[in-house]
Amino acid sequence: MSDILEVNDDNFEAEVINSDKPVLIDFWAPWCGPCRAIAPIIDELSKAYDQIKFVKCNVDDNPVTPGKYEVQAIPTLLFIKDGKVADSITGMVAKNKLEETIKKLL
């Protein structure tokens, strides 16, 4: 099972915007095949990069947050630094590309 913190519309500000560390948010939903497929990769990366806070947000249960960030496709990964979007990736990408984007956040 994944240890990645599930954030919601209520705690998004506290967990993401006010986070001391850079944050990677994985917008996902149970009906999204590619989202389910990349979950183990995100899990693995979360263990390798503890300088970054990894969270996920279920777009099915949380209509406000994806709307705020104009997320209209999943999987979308948002990279947040100091409360602002530093980078984003939509769709499946190679693990090494994902890792490169993570390194830029550090």
Next chain:
Amino acid sequence: MTKTDYDLVIIGGGPAGLTAGMYAARARLNVVLIEMAAPGGQVLVTDWVENYPGFPEGITGFDLVDKMAEQAKKFDLEIITDEVMSLDTSNPVKKIKLSEKEITCHAVIITTGASPKKLGVPGESNFFGKGISFCATCDAPFFKEKTVVAVGGGDTAVQEAVFLTKFVNKVYLVHRRDELRATKILQERAFANDKIEFVWDSVVTGFEGLFGIDGVNVKNLKTNEEKKIAADGCFIWVGIDPNTTWLGDSVETEYGFIVVNDHMETSVPGVFAAGDVRKTPLKQIVTAVGDSAIAAVSAEHYLDNLER
């Protein structure tokens, strides 16, 4: 035989690669499968597969490929998550460049599949993920009770347009001809669905909107009439492009698709290809896995015949 890291390397982890991997692992070859992201490929974006034998109730694309991966791993297939940058076939020992290292092998099976073809019209890349999508099962729920445009007339376009109607109020299906190419049962479902309106003989020429899409511009090829369809999203299914740019000219291709013979042999001895990446008259899961069984057995024969 010269010592190499592996006997056989399979590049790409969709149904074709996983099947080749299963056959090679059962043949006890020293084999590895390299997949750049998660195993699955294009099937992952398929909500429902109902023409793969053995699943009379149908199965989701994710579940089908998840079972294929599980089956391959059951026979101890090693899977590496990395991107293949290039393949060097200039010597009998092939060199495969990964993102940070290089591996060597005697035989290669290329199963890198294909990706959805883009329309190549203005605004398309900017609006990707902001109204434009290639995956209905991922993104249809973002367009609940809205109007969307779907583009294409083949199996994928027609099946997915019908799927979209579970969420949206209206689908305009834009197709460049005046009849569909999709298999008949899919056509019947689309014609019977009153949420789908067909826009025949037409192509998309561009997109309008500020932060997201609010309109799709289409042009009728017979009358040259142009109009804007007010819509919040656009789903594009106009065919596929093979994932072969990384290959350079290391094997022979035709329009990017790898040319193989009946044994799935490419122009280079010891290099095989299977599935959507090869030049083939039918691109289905069932043909991809059939190709792969042939490719794996051909690779095994090739390895057996090398001097040991």
